[in-house]
Amino acid sequence: MRGTHRRRLAAGIITALAFTGSFAFTTSNAQAYSPNPTVRWAQVDTGNCQRLSGTLTVVAQSDGCRINDPWDGTFFRKDAGGIAIKVELYVGSTLVAKSEFHPYGEVLWAYDTRDDSDTIYTTLQVGESGASYGPYRGPVNGSNSYNLSITDGATVTMSVNDNNDPNNLDQLAYLQGRA
Ligand SMILES: [Ca+2]
Numbered sequence: 224m225r226g227t228h229r230r231r232l233a234a235g236i237i238t239a240l241a242f243t244g245s246f247a248f249t250t251s252n253a254q255a256y257s258p259n260p261t262v263r264w265a266q267v268d269t270g271n272c273q274r275l276s277g278t279l280t281v282v283a284q285s286d287g288c289r290i291n292d293p294w295d296g297t298f299f300r301k302d303a304g305g306i307a308i309k310v311e312l313y314v315g316s317t318l319v320a321k322s323e324f325h326p327y328g329e330v331l332w333a334y335d336t337r338d339d340s341d342t343i344y345t346t347l348q349v350g351e352s353g354a355s356y357g358p359y360r361g362p363v364n365g366s367n368s369y370n371l372s373i374t375d376g377a378t379v380t381m382s383v384n385d386n387n388d389p390n391n392l393d394q395l396a397y398l399q400g401r402a
C-alpha cells in the first residue's frame with residue numbers, strides 16, 4: 224500500500240517524498256501517524272478547472288472549480304493563470320485532514336477533520352527562496368485559513384508533513400501551485 228502510494232506520488236508532475244534519515248532516536252514524536260495516511264490530491268488550473276495531476280474529481284462550474292469531500296467540499300474560485308492545490312489525508316476510509324491552496328486571493332486552508340490526538344502540518348514556500356509560510360494546522364474538527372500576500376503568477380510549493388520537527392518532517396505530500 225505504501226509502495227503504491229509512493230509510486231503514485233512520484234508520477235505526479237512535481238511531487239517528491241523526503242526521507243529524513245535515521246529514525247533510531249526519534250522517540251519524541253509519539254503523536255504521528257503510523258502508518259502514514261493515504262494521500263489523495265489534485266492540482267487544478269483555476270482558469271479552466273482542468274486537473275493537472277492527482278486523482279480527485281474536479282467539477283467545473285461557471286465561477287469556479289468544485290472538489291467534493293466527506294467534510295465540507297472545496298470550491299476554488301476561478302483565477303486565470305492560477306494553479307490550486309488540494310490534498311486529502313485518509314486513515315482507512317476516514318478523512319483525517321486536508322490542505323488547500325486557493326490562487327484567488329492567495330489563501331491557504333488547513334483542516335483537521337478528526338479528533339484523533341494527531342494532526343498534520345502544512346507549509347507554503349514561494350518560489351525557490353521566497354517567503355515561507357507556516358507550518359499551519361487546523362483546530363480539531365475545524366479549519367484555519369490564512370490570507371497570504373503572494374504576487375499573482377508566483378510559483379508556490381506546498382509541503383504537507385506528519386511532524387512539526389524540521390529534522391524529521393515525515394513528509395506526506397509535496398506539490399506545486401501558482402498564485
Ligand atoms: Ca508518520
Ligand SMILES: [Ca+2]
Nearest residue numbers: 326327328402
Ligand atoms: Ca491569484
Ligand SMILES: [Ca+2]
Nearest residue numbers: 335337339341
Ligand atoms: Ca486530528
